Amino acid sequence: xxxxxxxxxxxxxxxxxxxxxxxxxxxxxxxxxxxxxxxxxxxxxxxxxxxxxxxxxxxxxxxxxxxxxxxxxxxxxxxxxxxxxxxxxxxxxxxxxxxxxxxxxxxxxx
Numbered sequence: 001x002x003x004x005x006x007x008x009x010x011x012x013x014x015x016x017x018x019x020x021x022x023x024x025x026x027x028x029x030x031x032x033x034x035x036x037x038x039x040x041x042x043x044x045x046x047x048x049x050x051x052x053x054x055x056x057x058x059x060x061x062x063x064x065x066x067x068x069x070x071x072x073x074x075x076x077x078x079x080x081x082x083x084x085x086x087x088x089x090x091x092x093x094x095x096x097x098x099x100x101x102x103x104x105x106x107x108x109x110x
Contacts, residue, residue, distance in 0.1 A: 021085060034089045038096020045097075046104045063097070070094045 021027055049059040074082050074091045081087040 027085065030085075031088055031092045034092040035096040038093040038098075039100040040096075041093070042097040042100025043104065046101060063101070067094050067098060 021030070045059065045063070049055045070090050071094065074087050074094075082091075
């Protein structure tokens with residue numbers, strides 16, 4: 001790419017963000033936020049899909065494919081993805097989503 005001011009600005013912002021994430025507490029807080037967002041997402045999906053009874057099977061199939069895809073990426077043979085921040089964020093989001101769906105199922109069962 002050409003060395004433009006916009007390109008330099010984006011590179012500088014990316015480098016500063018990576019330096020900001022090197023602090024382990026910030027990295028942990030980002031993973032906790034991802035876990036909580038996954039929990040919220042699971043609750044929101046289950047309530048929206050529950051409003052229309054004809055969406056239950058298709059939403060369940062999509063969620064199974066997405067969670068299995070994230071598990072396949074995270075726990076696959078490439079261990080470099082599992083150590084990356086994006087891989088850990090996706091796995092944390094998946095864990096929060098799955099936990100939320102289990103909690104919703106337990107609420108409906110009682």
